[in-house]
């Protein structure tokens with residue numbers, strides 16, 4: 001069965017994520033390691049971490065992803081923000097390792113403080129070199145919608161970050177967000193556009209380094225450089241496009257993680273069921 005999960009809350013303790021995931025019908029999952037809008041992540045206690053692990057094994061939810069906090073910016077010229085970002089990243093990576101979680105994903109950041117993209121990309125690469133990636137965890141860079149000076153709008157930019165670092169692809173991979181790609185100008189809403197986009201991803205980083213797809217529809221139009229997610233099939237990408245995306249053979253082995261809105265009428269359960277209903281043979 002295809003691995004599909006949602007980004008769920010860890011309120012009350014990280015082990016609560018497992019039950020929440022089961023409730024929405026997910027068999028994979030994503031969490032924050034702590035509040036996404038604070039700098040200091042707090043590691044779970046040893047008991048809580050082992051509860052998370054055993055409940056996860058029991059529920060057969062895999063893989064899991066930790067999503068980095070939104071404050072992280074490795075592309076900035078500002079030394080203070082940069083050092084805080086590296087500290088936060090390392091702390092969160094350590095928690096990811098402690099929980100035995102397969103992936104840690106983050107948005108690389110923005111070239112702020114008067115820098116151009118090239119300097120920002122080099123700064124990200126230097127930052128990657130200072131990180132210790134725990135054994136068993138793969139660090140994933142996520143494509144972005146490319147608003148303003150945000151880095152990582154294109155696959156070649158993401159590849160540059162890894163290339164200029166000493167890690168190389170392998171310990172570092174890619175997370176592909178459908179909403180971000182669409183708003184960044186990748187025409188995944190057409191049949192031809194989806195094929196071309198995956199060709200470009202394959203050329204730039206290699207499909208074998210694509211580990212997670214963030215499956216989100218978009219509230220904003222194609223190439224708008226905006227980032228706001230919509231329910232699957234109900235946004236600008238649309239249902240026909242999602243039918244092609246979820247049945248695309250080249251994405252067949254890549255787990256889908258949903259970061260769709262939670263509204264009164266529709267939550268993750270609806271969206272996961274929607275994805276499965278679009279899939280042939282599920």
Ligand SMILES: [Zn+2]
Nearest residue numbers: 142177214259
């Ligand atoms: Zn995403």
Ligand SMILES: [Zn+2]
Nearest residue numbers: 179180227228
């Ligand atoms: Zn987004």
